[in-house]
Amino acid sequence: MSALEIQNVRKTYGAVETLKGIDISLESGEFLVLLGSSGCGKSTLLNIIAGLAEASGGDVRIGGRSVLGVHPKDRDIAMVFQSYALYPNLSVHRNIGFGLEMRKVPTAEREKAVQETAKLLQIEALLDRKPSQLSGGQRQRVAIGRALVRKPQVFLFDEPLSNLDAKLRMETRTELKRLHQMLGTTIVYVTHDQIEAMTLATRIAVMRNGRIEQLGTPEEVYNCPATLYVAGFVGSPPMNVLSAVVGEDGLRLDGSGQVITMPNHLKGVAAAGRRVKIGIRPEALRLAGEFDGLLALKVDIEVVELTGPELVVTGRVGGERVTVCLPPRARLDVGMTQLFSFDEDALHLFDAETEQALR
Structure with missing residues (x-):
């Protein structure tokens, strides 16, 4: 009961x-x-x-x-x-x-x-x-x-x-x-x-x-x-959300021209031309080169903050804000463009209109 x-x-x-x-x-x-x-x-x-x-x-x-x-x-x-x-x-x-x-x-x-x-x-x-x-x-x-x-x-x-x-x-x-x-x-x-x-x-x-x-x-x-x-x-800092369109070659980000390869677990969930929102948690992003075979995102860095246990980096992809949580010993400078990698399981996809997760 x-x-x-x-x-x-x-x-x-x-x-x-x-x-x-x-x-x-x-x-x-x-x-x-x-x-x-x-x-x-x-x-x-x-x-x-x-x-x-x-x-x-x-x-x-x-x-x-x-x-x-x-x-x-x-x-x-x-x-x-x-x-x-x-x-x-x-x-x-x-x-x-x-x-x-x-x-x-x-x-x-x-x-x-x-x-x-x-x-x-x-x-x-x-x-x-x-x-x-x-x-x-x-x-x-x-x-x-x-x-x-x-x-x-x-x-x-x-x-x-x-x-x-x-x-x-x-x-x-x-x-x-x-x-x-x-x-x-x-x-x-x-x-x-x-x-x-x-x-x-x-x-x-x-x-x-x-x-x-x-x-x-x-x-x-x-x-x-x-x-x-x-x-x-849910999440602190909250999940990064980027606008994109599903293309034949992957997910085309608005305003930046970047293309992210569609992860294997999301292939077929959205037809080409469909507008979507991409979600990536800040702690899922890492400095490119730490792991092989990962997806990548190029970010223009605007703010770097050391909180003690982590380095919080804020930047932009196109016109949208992105936050990255890195180990405290990472070294990044304001104004530089940095490539961050992430595992394909860390990418979430949402319908742009209904805001429902696509699985």
Whole structure:
């Protein structure tokens, strides 16, 4: 039995359709990340699962039971909010155990659950403090503890790390990953940060304009993007996209006169004369000569940036921008034209009109 089933869920506000038919089936123990830019509908979908918003159509089932019309407290879910939502006048101990207290759980059982959760989150020393005496990372752990202590069927996280600084965000992300591996909990997690999605998820649902563009494992979404939007949204720096026309001799790039040989795995997917978009990830490009038998791309270099672990090169092919990630010891100068090679499996092809991947 699926832990969570979302069946053709729709949501409208007057004439505006926010969700346009969402279908997801989530097995017990999965970590699903709803990934997308602001306004794509991911938080609306999370609120419908939680019962904080009503669906205009479709069904939501938790543990095989439809929860449409069921009060949030009776859905067997726990939610962690972006703003922590802690009670400022209560200690950490009471904040974690408050939900159990409201459900009339016996004191001894409640105390045991709070202590176990605090130990798991490594906040035993903070139990007597008030939220105002805690750092942002500690407050978020308390909010997570308040959800964990109830042991629900499904945990819901609404951008829980967005209020933390970069270092704390990374540390808390690692803690969430560790907790999921230890507990095997079922989680639905909303974020616009693709790094969070890639590192945390067992499956990612990339959303756009109220629809799911692609649903798959992090590896599938990264290595085999289903659409041009997914290709550009997932990856840092994002995938390079170049306009081209399919010719008899290969892929003819707009504005530069360059021709890239059609890779063997893409031969026959597009007829001659068809307009396409070529996708190549920045890390797939290498200085020509490092490998034999690879495809090549000539780039006019405009900017060279050393980030520490890598050298990020920005240039142009015709009128379109290209980014290349190289080892930090590579030596390139602004203004030069450099040939970069790449393996044929690194080239992705998309239809220029539909933006769907051609396979």
